[in-house]
């Protein structure tokens with residue numbers, strides 16, 4: 001089973017979309033293994049967006065991400081990385097297809113409501129960045145045998 005980091009960005013909180021978006025992941029069958037509210041600071045942002053540091057939008061993005069708390073979570077499931085990316089949609093809300101989270105709830109390149117890990121390697125790095133071991137929970141989700149066939153678990 002793969003795990004993906006998800007971040008409900010400050011626009012999702014301010015627009016009251018956290019529950020609605022979380023529901024998209026839950027109803028797909030993904031298992032929530034960790035979740036908490038944090039206010040991102042410069043150190044975390046520089047780390048998390050290190051690949052965007054030289055981009056012209058970085059300062060604006062950092063200001064937006066510090067404007068209110070975010071909710072970070074980890075979801076688990078078969079092929080979770082690509083499944084979550086498909087649910088989330090294209091980066092810019094105005095490019096994202098209707099039916100995806102960004103396609104339904106964002107009109108912006110910056111305020112795109114949610115972040116999701118883009119590969120297994122990034123997910124491993126991002127999960128450790130935001131969560132300590134004891135903040136991730138290993139439990140048996142009771143619907144497992146109805147979400148997956150026996151040979152898929």
Ligand code: CMP
Nearest residue numbers: 052057061091109110111112114115116
């Ligand atoms: P995400 O893909 O989660 O991580 C990088 C973030 O940078 C992206 O979401 C957007 O929030 C932001 N971003 C990407 N491209 C632009 C852009 N052209 N202008 C402003 N913000 C952007």
